[in-house]
Amino acid sequence: MVLPRCLIDDYDRFTFRYPFTREAKQRVSNVVIEDVLKDREFLLRCLEFIERTLRTGRIELPSDLLEDVEKLLLTLYTSIIIVSLLDKRLWTRFADILSKYFSSNLESEVDRECITYIAEEFGIDVKNVRKVVRCEKLQIFFDVAVPLHIYLRYCPRNDPNWKLVNRYVARGHVLLTYRDLARLVEEAVEKHIVNMLENASKNDIIREIIVEQIGNELKKLETKLLPRTALSISKLARNVSENQIFPPCINLILADVRSGGNPSHMARFTLASFLLNYYVKILKIPVEEAVEKVVDVFRSVADFDERKTRYQVQHIAGLVGGRKFYLPPSCDELRSLGLCPTEGKCRVKNPLGYVVKMMKSLRRERTENRKREAVNEV
Amino acid sequence: MGIEGIIRAIFRSYYRNPDREIEIPDIERREIAYQPFGKEVMIRHLAFSSVDEFRRFIVKNTPSHVYYSTARYRDPGNPDMERKGWLNADIVFDIDGDHLPTEGCRLSEESGAVCIECLDDARHETLKLVDLLENDLGLSESEYSITFSGHRGFHVHVESGPLLELGQDERRELVDYVRAVGFSIERFLDMRGRLVAGPDMDGVGSRIWRCIENVLDERMRSMVLGLRSVRKYVSRIRRFENSVASCLAVMIDEIVTLDIKRLIRVPNSLHGKTGLIVSRLSKQDLEKDALHIVELSVPRMIRGKRMRIVLRKRLAVRNVLGEDIDPDRIDESQEVSTYVGVYLIRRGLADPVEE
Ligand code: SF4
Numbered sequence: 001m002v003l004p005r006c007l008i009d010d011y012d013r014f015t016f017r018y019p020f021t022r023e024a025k026q027r028v029s030n031v032v033i034e035d036v037l038k039d040r041e042f043l044l045r046c047l048e049f050i051e052r053t054l055r056t057g058r059i060e061l062p063s064d065l066l067e068d069v070e071k072l073l074l075t076l077y078t079s080i081i082i083v084s085l086l087d088k089r090l091w092t093r094f095a096d097i098l099s100k101y102f103s104s105n106l107e108s109e110v111d112r113e114c115i116t117y118i119a120e121e122f123g124i125d126v127k128n129v130r131k132v133v134r135c136e137k138l139q140i141f142f143d144v145a146v147p148l149h150i151y152l153r154y155c156p157r158n159d160p161n162w163k164l165v166n167r168y169v170a171r172g173h174v175l176l177t178y179r180d181l182a183r184l185v186e187e188a189v190e191k192h193i194v195n196m197l198e199n200a201s202k203n204d205i206i207r208e209i210i211v212e213q214i215g216n217e218l219k220k221l222e223t224k225l226l227p228r229t230a231l232s233i234s235k236l237a238r239n240v241s242e243n244q245i246f247p248p249c250i251n252l253i254l255a256d257v258r259s260g261g262n263p264s265h266m267a268r269f270t271l272a273s274f275l276l277n278y279y280v281k282i283l284k285i286p287v288e289e290a291v292e293k294v295v296d297v298f299r300s301v302a303d304f305d306e307r308k309t310r311y312q313v314q315h316i317a318g319l320v321g322g323r324k325f326y327l328p329p330s331c332d333e334l335r336s337l338g339l340c341p342t343e344g345k346c347r348v349k350n351p352l353g354y355v356v357k358m359m360k361s362l363r364r365e366r367t368e369n370r371k372r373e374a375v376n377e378v
Numbered sequence: 379m380g381i382e383g384i385i386r387a388i389f390r391s392y393y394r395n396p397d398r399e400i401e402i403p404d405i406e407r408r409e410i411a412y413q414p415f416g417k418e419v420m421i422r423h424l425a426f427s428s429v430d431e432f433r434r435f436i437v438k439n440t441p442s443h444v445y446y447s448t449a450r451y452r453d454p455g456n457p458d459m460e461r462k463g464w465l466n467a468d469i470v471f472d473i474d475g476d477h478l479p480t481e482g483c484r485l486s487e488e489s490g491a492v493c494i495e496c497l498d499d500a501r502h503e504t505l506k507l508v509d510l511l512e513n514d515l516g517l518s519e520s521e522y523s524i525t526f527s528g529h530r531g532f533h534v535h536v537e538s539g540p541l542l543e544l545g546q547d548e549r550r551e552l553v554d555y556v557r558a559v560g561f562s563i564e565r566f567l568d569m570r571g572r573l574v575a576g577p578d579m580d581g582v583g584s585r586i587w588r589c590i591e592n593v594l595d596e597r598m599r600s601m602v603l604g605l606r607s608v609r610k611y612v613s614r615i616r617r618f619e620n621s622v623a624s625c626l627a628v629m630i631d632e633i634v635t636l637d638i639k640r641l642i643r644v645p646n647s648l649h650g651k652t653g654l655i656v657s658r659l660s661k662q663d664l665e666k667d668a669l670h671i672v673e674l675s676v677p678r679m680i681r682g683k684r685m686r687i688v689l690r691k692r693l694a695v696r697n698v699l700g701e702d703i704d705p706d707r708i709d710e711s712q713e714v715s716t717y718v719g720v721y722l723i724r725r726g727l728a729d730p731v732e733e
Binding site: 132137147149157160165171172175321 | 515517544551552558578583
């Protein structure tokens with residue numbers, strides 16, 4: 001491919017704006033990374049950069065980096081290596097911010113060839129829209145065409161604007177404007193950075209050097225940046241029997257199901273949606289696995305049909321159909337359906353609230369027991 | 379020999395000398411599974427190194443149903459799904475009469491026997507899918523294949539190309555696209571608020587155009603399809619959005635397309651619950667009519683033959699697979715084509731009458 005103007009005219013500017021390209025990496029290829037990592041001062045400055053970036057959600061470059069492209073690149077790459085040693089929850093956030101920096105530069109790029117060139121570099125195969133469709137109106141409205149499978153690989157999820165059904169699809173391609181293309185590149189860059197993080201985290205030599213240099217500071221930063229989690233409910237819930245923490249209404253339906261009964265449609269919906277929410281949101285079990293667990297619960301009903309049950313449970317979990325993860329009906333609704341045996345005495349709004357309430361009181365009990373035991377030991 | 383034995387003999391002889399050759403592309407990478415006659419078990423995790431070996435196997439074992447995996451695996455015979463080594467999977471679309479909201483299919487569902495109208499509805503839906511595959515997805519006729527499911531519908535397989543690599547999330551997007559889930563007409567307006575669609579446009583634009591022509595009333599149609607900006611009327615158009623979406627949608631069974639480890643009937647094998655051939659079809663076959671497809675799918679050795687049966691219960695449909703029977707005659711026997719007889723017996727709707 002011919003090099004675009006944006007690269008030929010100003011190599012410095014290019015590598016500054018697009019730090020994860022091949023060209024940018026080449027720029028610092030003569031630097032021995034182990035040497036860089038032994039410079040404690042530099043590592044500390046990278047730590048500052050990481051903290052600022054994660055706190056503000058955007059990249060703010062100090063003036064010395066604005067003038068020195070190589071230093072900027074080394075700071076970015078080293079920061080990625082450092083972040084790879086932090087909790088994984090921070091990875092995606094960091095990758096997201098870095099990729100936004102990249103794509104905002106790309107969006108404002110006047111040289112269109114430049115966008116295409118960079119997209120190709122990140123594995124997005126781009127064709128001029130004229131090569132794909134004949135219709136003039138489409139040629140005016142769109143700039144480029146990207147093969148369907150590539151579009152699907154990088155399109156942002158959970159955004160109605162990016163749903164394939166709302167995109168112009170023709171001849172195996174999705175038609176896009178340059179602006180859209182820049183956004184697609186952003187996703188590709190984010191994936192690329194996550195890969196860099198993944199690879200760096202596997203490198204033990206690098207890990208050792210960094211921990212030796214700034215191990216303590218690293219720990220501190222992590223605790224500062226991560227939200228504190230209390231004794232997790234999910235851990236606690238795994239160790240208690242379900243009857244103990246499920247509300248009476250659910251236990252009643254469960255008993256009916258387990259004894260091979262034939263509960264009403266609403267009772268089944270209540271049980272399935274309750275269990276799904278319990279497994280996924282409280283026990284933190286992956287949705288697909290939760291669906292299987294719920295299907296298993298229903299095996300004993302009189303008219304069990306595996307295919308239909310799975311479909312319905314998947315539907316409630318939002319995996320098929322309307323894509324909505326249903327909550328169980330509220331206590332009020334259950335009362336009016338005649339499914340609440342206590343006439344609302346649990347004093348919660350929804351059966352799920354009952355579980356949370358029970359878990360909290362169990363947790364309180366346990367901590368108190370522990371304290372008491374500690375006192376006894378003394 | 380009881381009827382079970384006779385049907386088994388029909389199957390055996392079919393597999394010895396099939397009307398159409400059994401083909402499975404990349405068979406050495408597929409898991410094969412089958413159900414033997416008279417048993418409700420599925421024997422899974424078989425692997426074959428060639429189609430010839432597989433053909434010899436089915437001649438010897440005469441399965442009542444035989445399936446292969448849409449996925450290709452490194453080690454397809456490994457019984458541990460985790461260890462099979464998933465490589466990629468065909469994209470398969472399943473259009474089945476029992477998912478279609480038409481009158482014919484409702485009656486078929488109710489009676490348990492499929493009438494020709496329902497099969498024809500499924501055929502139309504499949505043609506709609508083929509149109510989408512060619513127009514929007516850019517596939518040529520050689521890049522997908524169509525199979526009669528052996529009962530109420532059709533399978534369309536895409537067996538090569540980059541789409542095979544799609545993971546589950548990506549397949550979900552594709553499924554929503556085909557089913558037009560979340561379709562919003564506003565997203566197809568250009569900067570000046572005019573609709574980006576037209577009768578001769580490539581891809582989805584021509585499908586949207588046709589659907590608007592179909593569902594909008596005269597006034598709305600001339601407004602939307604004319605050159606004027608429709609942005610002002612968006613709230614009015616929204617009322618039609620659902621009808622446009624259901625016109626665009628192809629009613630595929632989404633689970634089949636989403637499942638990347640699915641087992642599906644082997645093309646040109648026999649369907650154990652109907653006795654019909656799971657025929658590979660050309661697009662021209664599909665364009666003809668449902669009766670033509672049934673005719674193609676009756677095994678040669680019972681074609682034109684007749685037998686006597688007696689219905690176990692009244693049927694909601696008169697026409698079974700293209701042949702009129704007396705759906706109310708349950709005390710007396712009646713003569714039907716052998717393929718219809720075998721079908722009703724295998725569906726548990728009739729008993730044979732020994733002569
Ligand atoms: S009050 Fe709510 S949680 Fe308690 S039994 Fe009734 S419905 Fe269930």
